[in-house]
Amino acid sequence: MIQIFIDLFFTIVHTIKDVLPIALIIFGFQFLVLRKPIKNLKKIITGFILVLLGLGFFLEGLEAALFPLGKLMAEQLTDPAFISASGSLENVQWWDYKWVYLFAFAIGFSTTIAEPSLLAVAIKANQVSAGSIGVWGLRIAVAIGVAIGISLGVFRIVTGTPLYWYIVTGYVFVVIQTLYAPRLIIALAYDSGGVTTSTVTVPLVAALGLGLASTVPGRSPLLDGFGLIAFASLFPIMSVMAYAQLSEWQVKRSKQPLK
Amino acid sequence: MKSLKAILILLLESLRDLMPIIVVIGFFQLAILQQPIPNFGEIALGIVFVVIGLTLFVQGLNMGLFPIGETMAYAFASKGSLFWLLMFAFALGFGTTVAEPALIAVAGEAATVAAVGNMIENSEASKDSYAFGLRITVAVSVGFAIMLGVFRIIKGWPIQYFIIGGYIGVVIMTVFAPKEIIGIAYDSGGVTTSTITVPLVTALGVGLASSIKGRNPMIDGFGLIAFASLTPMIFVMAYGMVV
Numbered sequence: 001m002i003q004i005f006i007d008l009f010f011t012i013v014h015t016i017k018d019v020l021p022i023a024l025i026i027f028g029f030q031f032l033v034l035r036k037p038i039k040n041l042k043k044i045i046t047g048f049i050l051v052l053l054g055l056g057f058f059l060e061g062l063e064a065a066l067f068p069l070g071k072l073m074a075e076q077l078t079d080p081a082f083i084s085a086s087g088s089l090e091n092v093q094w095w096d097y098k099w100v101y102l103f104a105f106a107i108g109f110s111t112t113i114a115e116p117s118l119l120a121v122a123i124k125a126n127q128v129s130a131g132s133i134g135v136w137g138l139r140i141a142v143a144i145g146v147a148i149g150i151s152l153g154v155f156r157i158v159t160g161t162p163l164y165w166y167i168v169t170g171y172v173f174v175v176i177q178t179l180y181a182p183r184l185i186i187a188l189a190y191d192s193g194g195v196t197t198s199t200v201t202v203p204l205v206a207a208l209g210l211g212l213a214s215t216v217p218g219r220s221p222l223l224d225g226f227g228l229i230a231f232a233s234l235f236p237i238m239s240v241m242a243y244a245q246l247s248e249w250q251v252k253r254s255k256q257p258l259k
Numbered sequence: 260m261k262s263l264k265a266i267l268i269l270l271l272e273s274l275r276d277l278m279p280i281i282v283v284i285g286f287f288q289l290a291i292l293q294q295p296i297p298n299f300g301e302i303a304l305g306i307v308f309v310v311i312g313l314t315l316f317v318q319g320l321n322m323g324l325f326p327i328g329e330t331m332a333y334a335f336a337s338k339g340s341l342f343w344l345l346m347f348a349f350a351l352g353f354g355t356t357v358a359e360p361a362l363i364a365v366a367g368e369a370a371t372v373a374a375v376g377n378m379i380e381n382s383e384a385s386k387d388s389y390a391f392g393l394r395i396t397v398a399v400s401v402g403f404a405i406m407l408g409v410f411r412i413i414k415g416w417p418i419q420y421f422i423i424g425g426y427i428g429v430v431i432m433t434v435f436a437p438k439e440i441i442g443i444a445y446d447s448g449g450v451t452t453s454t455i456t457v458p459l460v461t462a463l464g465v466g467l468a469s470s471i472k473g474r475n476p477m478i479d480g481f482g483l484i485a486f487a488s489l490t491p492m493i494f495v496m497a498y499g500m501v502v
Contacts (some may be wrong), residue, residue: 021354021358024354054311169435
């Protein structure tokens with residue numbers, strides 16, 4: 001129990017080390033190039049300290065509570081003894097991994113909801129759009145995209161199909177969808193691909209990919225363990241554009257009878 | 260008393276954000292794997308930590324990261340020096356990426372893959388220099404991406420042309436890049452943007468778009484993160500071809 005508080009201290013020290021270059025760049029440019037006093041400097045520094053403490057607590061809490069259990073779970077679900085009763089994977093078909101797909105979907109969705117950088121972008125998008133893009137609507141749309149992406153990525157590792165088939169097909173979809181999506185959402189949708197995979201999602205998803213790639217016959221963890229993050233960054237682009245298209249269509253339909 | 264209630268509400272909101280993970284892990288542990296929850300006390304304390312952390316982070320976001328990003332965007336816009344703005348954009352992209360722990364991990368793994376695939380000599384020294392070169396490559400590409408993204412906001416060019424151009428670049432590189440590097444390259448796009456970079460860069464983009472006449476913060480302000488996740492894929496494949 002005491003160990004967790006000691007770990008917390010080191011995690012916070014580590015976070016400070018990560019933030020230092022960013023703080024140096026910001027204040028360096030502020031004092032050397034812009035040479036203007038910062039308004040509300042005290043408040044901003046308090047904000048920085050809160051972010052540091054917050055990330056420290058957040059990471060240490062994940063490390064103590066959720067990551068060990070989640071990683072162990074990924075190992076157990078991909079264990080040959082769990083997949084087939086005989087413990088041999090010779091006659092296993094792709095659907096024998098059904099619990100793995102479900103786990104991939106559920107863990108992709110739930111970790112994305114808790115992802116702090118997505119929350120930040122959702123808050124900003126809500127402010128900028130004057131409330132027409134809901135914080136929850138965006139987060140759920142992105143989370144569904146990540147969930148579908150990771151389950152499909154897991155399916156790819158199980159079947160051993162080449163990664164680029166999926167990614168290139170995904171690109172074609174994104175380009176076609178861009179032509180029809182409302183203009184206001186396009187940049188935000190592209191952004192939501194990059195914000196989904198950070199602190200919470202990556203460690204758990206990496207454990208899942210590694211577990212699968214090292215147990216499925218014919219896969220190598222070095223070559224096939226990668227690619228899940230790519231799926232998780234591509235599919236939210238589609239789901240966010242779909243969310244905007246769906247809400248636009250709904251607004252149009254509800255206006256129809258009035259005409 | 261009133262502020263105490265406000266804090267409680269904020270904590271409850273964070274707990275709600277965390278609920279899905281707790282439910283998913285609990286369900287799989289108890290119902291599918293049919294095992295008890297180990298170290299219950301420690302896990303409960305960890306969840307309390309995560310809730311406190313998320314609450315503090317969101318507060319700090321609104322007090323510190325968002326305002327500084329916007330203040331700097333306005334200051335650069337009113338100063339009118341494009342050169343320094345682009346330098347700042349590059350420094351922000353490069354500086355936040357080069358020390359990113361997730362990138363250091365991925366670069367290490369990539370070096371192992373390269374050694375196993377006989378692309379480089381299988382020794383510690385050559386792996387280290389391969390990993391270091393890869394980190395610098397990705398950091399330069401993110402710096403370049405943020406710089407290009409900022410330039411796009413100033414010019415008001417539509418983002419989709421850049422993204423589609425980037426996709427074409429990725430596809431072309433995929434054809435020529437060594438097979439071993441493709442998975443890592445695709446993943447590298449997702450790991451570059453950290454939890455502190457995202458709010459800062461978003462506030463910078465939105466702040467720039469709102470301070471320049473004729474730009475719409477919704478259409479023009481977003482998109483910097485998208486650039487930062489796309490360019491590393493191209494640069495990492497190029498690195499795999501050259502080294």
